[in-house]
Structures are given as C-alpha cells and as structure tokens.
Amino acid sequence: MIEVGQTYDFFGKVNLIDDSTYESYPVNVTTENNETVIVRVKQSKKVELNKIYFFNTKAIEFKDKIHLEASNFTPIEDTDIEDENREKLMKFFYEYAPINIVDIKKDIEVAIGQIKNKVIKDISDKIYQRFQKDFYLYPAASKFHHAYISGLAYHTHSMLRLSEGFMAVYPFLNRDLMVSGIILHDICKIFEFTSYENSEYTIKGKLIGHISMGVNLIHEVAKDLGYEESEEVMLLEHILISHHYYGNFGSPKKPNIAEALMIHFIDNIDSKACVLGEELDLVNKGELTKSMPVLDRERYYKHHLTNE
Structure with missing residues (x-):
C-alpha cells in the first residue's frame, strides 16, 4: 500500500x-x-x-x-549496481539474450588479456575499455539476429567460442588477429542504433554504418597510440572492412587475409544458427518453422532427434 x-x-x-x-x-x-x-x-x-x-x-x-x-x-x-542485479532487471523488463553476462564478460576480458601482440592488444583494450558499458547492453541487429538486449556481447562471445575450433584445426590462423577482429568487428553497432532498448537505426547508422565507423575508430585509436603506420592496424582495418564479404551487405572489399575470411564465416554461421535455434524453439517436433529471411526464406523441419 x-x-x-x-x-x-x-x-x-x-x-x-x-x-x-x-x-x-x-x-x-x-x-x-x-x-x-x-x-x-x-x-x-x-x-x-x-x-x-x-x-x-x-x-x-x-x-x-x-x-x-x-x-x-x-x-x-x-546507476552503480552489480552486473547480476542489472541483468536481473533487464531480463524482467525486456527481451534479453540467453546468457549470464558476468560469465561472458569474464571470458571476453580473459581473451583480450591473452593477446600477445602489443599493438593489437593496446588497440583492442583501449576500445573495449572506452565502450564496454554499451557493448554489454546493445543488440547485434534490429530484427534478424541477436536482436535483443545484450545481443552484441552474446554474438561476440559465441564467435570467440567458435573460433577456438577453427584455430585448432587451422594453425596458420593468428590468434591475436582472430580475437581482436571478432571483438571489434561489430562494436560500432552501439552508434548504429538509437538506443539499446529500442533498436531503430540512427541517421549515421543508415548513412555510414558500423563497418565504416569501426574502421575509423581503429584508425583514430591507433593514431592516438602512435601505431597508425603499423601492419597490425592495416590488418585489423581489413578484417572489419571485409567481414560482410559482399558490397551490397556493406563490405567494400572481400577478405584477402585468412583471418578475415574465417571471421566472415564465423560471423555468418553464428548469425544464422542463432536464428535457426530460436525458430526451432517455437515449434514442436514434427513441425516446420516459419520461413526465415536470413536462411533464404527456407522453412526447417524440427525432427524427432532434435536436442531440446
């Protein structure tokens, strides 16, 4: 009362x-x-x-x-509250990523801490420290994949986990470039949307986009650190520029280094598999999902051997 x-x-x-x-x-x-x-x-x-x-x-x-x-x-x-309490409130009021933000944050910070190349580590850490609050709040998309609170961190963490298998099978991949490229590839989506809780695109998001903003951010931070002429900076910029692969999806260049190609594949796998999993959760075994734009509008059958 x-x-x-x-x-x-x-x-x-x-x-x-x-x-x-x-x-x-x-x-x-x-x-x-x-x-x-x-x-x-x-x-x-x-x-x-x-x-x-x-x-x-x-x-x-x-x-x-x-x-x-x-x-x-x-x-x-x-507000100055613990991550666990903030996550509890977010899950109560909004559609929220199916994650434990404390565990994901720990994994991502461990990955950054393990980067050995000084140029890559300094750039990655400075960008992460500057934007980490928004990084753990924003969605990864407006509607197609990871389109909910903390979707960006969830997508990034899933890509890091997937990359471990790629690096174990293909030893020519540089771990520092893979980790940094994954963490930074979508980070400027925090500027692409109007807010984390209402993911409409900003004018800047529509006219410039997170890829170009991300490359500009790397260049700006590298210049501040005195690294702008290093090869590492060029490689990180190339990963961001090419990770959508196709020009009509926002990438002006296709991948021309191994790490950029793998990050493109991993990004594509996670974005599509996440949507597929969410749609399979909505139907019973023996039924078809609705058609999905990210999967060429195909409908997928939830067979009786599907893991729940």
Whole structure:
C-alpha cells in the first residue's frame, strides 16, 4: 500500500507518457515488483519511453488519487549496481539474450588479456575499455539476429567460442588477429542504433554504418597510440572492412587475409544458427518453422532427434 507522505525508491520501466498543463506530467511506470504506478515528473525534466530508471519519489495526493512525485530519476545504465542485479532487471523488463553476462564478460576480458601482440592488444583494450558499458547492453541487429538486449556481447562471445575450433584445426590462423577482429568487428553497432532498448537505426547508422565507423575508430585509436603506420592496424582495418564479404551487405572489399575470411564465416554461421535455434524453439517436433529471411526464406523441419 502506498501512503501519502512516504518516500519510495525503485527501478521502473516507462510505459506511457502523458501531456499535462500542470507543473508536472504523469508517467505510467511498471516497477521492479511488477506493479503499475503513476509517477509525476517536473515539466523541466524528461524521461524516455521504454527506458528503465531508478526513481526517488514521494507519495502525494493529486485530484483524489495517490501519485508518486519524482525528486530524481537515473537511467539504469548510469546507476552503480552489480552486473547480476542489472541483468536481473533487464531480463524482467525486456527481451534479453540467453546468457549470464558476468560469465561472458569474464571470458571476453580473459581473451583480450591473452593477446600477445602489443599493438593489437593496446588497440583492442583501449576500445573495449572506452565502450564496454554499451557493448554489454546493445543488440547485434534490429530484427534478424541477436536482436535483443545484450545481443552484441552474446554474438561476440559465441564467435570467440567458435573460433577456438577453427584455430585448432587451422594453425596458420593468428590468434591475436582472430580475437581482436571478432571483438571489434561489430562494436560500432552501439552508434548504429538509437538506443539499446529500442533498436531503430540512427541517421549515421543508415548513412555510414558500423563497418565504416569501426574502421575509423581503429584508425583514430591507433593514431592516438602512435601505431597508425603499423601492419597490425592495416590488418585489423581489413578484417572489419571485409567481414560482410559482399558490397551490397556493406563490405567494400572481400577478405584477402585468412583471418578475415574465417571471421566472415564465423560471423555468418553464428548469425544464422542463432536464428535457426530460436525458430526451432517455437515449434514442436514434427513441425516446420516459419520461413526465415536470413536462411533464404527456407522453412526447417524440427525432427524427432532434435536436442531440446
């Protein structure tokens, strides 16, 4: 029960924002306890639809109803909470990657820490440290694959796991280039979408795209570190430029080094296998999936030997 005059602090997701001629406007919020409350926000301050905030409020009476007047509110990504608690809230409010973010973060940071080439390690670590908060929040796509909160980190981690088999079979592959190329290949998707919770493309995302932005980012960081003329930088840039393989998919060059070709294959495998797995989960054994654009609009049969 909410009592007038009492203070209430909670995480909540904004569902609806109404206009008002009063000093504050009403916001429909679902709380972390799955309750619906009306939070009043001062006209001089703005909240965004579908976003999670930590609200500091006080219960007031407004037109014979109890509302919660917000004294402060902070986006969840700017709050100082443990990764486990943030992940729990994200999974409650949004469609979220089927992962444990703590374990994935540990694996990715171990992979970066094991890079031996100084140029590649310094560039990879500086970019990762600068953007890691968004890296673990953003989706990998708007609709076709890993299109949910933390999809980018999930996709990257899956590619790293797949790459271990490739490197075990093909010893000519350079581990440092493989690891760095995988971690950096999609990192500029954090600039391609309007926000992590509502993955619409930005103008910059539509006109420039994450491939070109990623190459520019590597060049910028390499220049800051004094590495811009090194071969390692050229190789990393080539991996990013070519990882979509085809020009109509955004790559101006096809892969011309072994690591770029393998990363293209691994990227393609994971993006398609992830979608296939999700669609198979939606049907019963003995049924066909719906047609899938990423798989040439084919329908796949879920046979009775399929692992659940």
